[in-house]
Amino acid sequence: MSQLDTGPIEAYLHEHIPLSKAMGVGVRSATRDRVVLSAPLEPNINHRGTVFGGSAGALAILAAWTLLHLRLTSEGHHVHLVVQRQAMSYEKPIRGCFHATSVLPSSNAWSRFTTTLRRRRRARIRTTSSLESDGQTVGRFEGEFVAVSQ
């Protein structure tokens, strides 16, 4: 799947969600099926010298939101998209740069989501992100997002 230009996506996040700038969030790669965001340790450090759980959660939400938003836009949908619930497990302490990878739900789930969105102008979808650092999975995220057509 062809890579999208990551610069404008990163600029959008930094401009519209200033906490992403404070966190040092970067867009490592983006396609219509998969988004990888990264962040360095320093601005996200906690009292233990590892990544603050709130930063890890925020990066996971951003990765999932960015992927859904990119994909919806590329399919011609103009929506407001917000997180409605999320859950996260922290499996290992994160001791350095970390990244969150969000992949699109199954094509069946995506098809149901966009069909409902077209029909009712409002639909919800579940998505997941995984957090990695130093080549290991360090956390898992699940979020439910609601899209409302504009």
Place this chain on the structure above:
Amino acid sequence: MSQLDTGPIEAYLHEHIPLSKAMGVGVRSATRDRVVLSAPLEPNINHRGTVFGGSAGALAILAAWTLLHLRLTSEGHHVHLVVQRQAMSYEKPIRGCFHATSVLPSSNAWSRFTTTLRRRRRARIRTTSSLESDGQTVGRFEGEFVAVSQ
């Protein structure tokens, strides 16, 4: 329950978890049973002009962590305390200053937690925070934390 001095708690958070400073987190009140943290909209705003879900989650984690840490310290425990899993629901968009209130679990749950901590030097506890803004509950948080004696 007597109020603790909020200044040193706020200074500790800002120094050791720099994202809390970037978010503008303040300690509104703190007792051994209840901690209320607050944050303004501006540094936590999203593309919709409301609070970014990652900021809301981070404030809830901080409130829960701060209460558990204060209470454990006041009872003479010296622990490392980290979030292991968390879940949050976003019930309403947050359009201004918001705060997270964390209250201590039941005295039975607390007693089991500290007994296990003394016996095994490691214990876990579930706790909740609620998010409020403009007099309304706007989100609910549940977190599981692990304490390890030092």
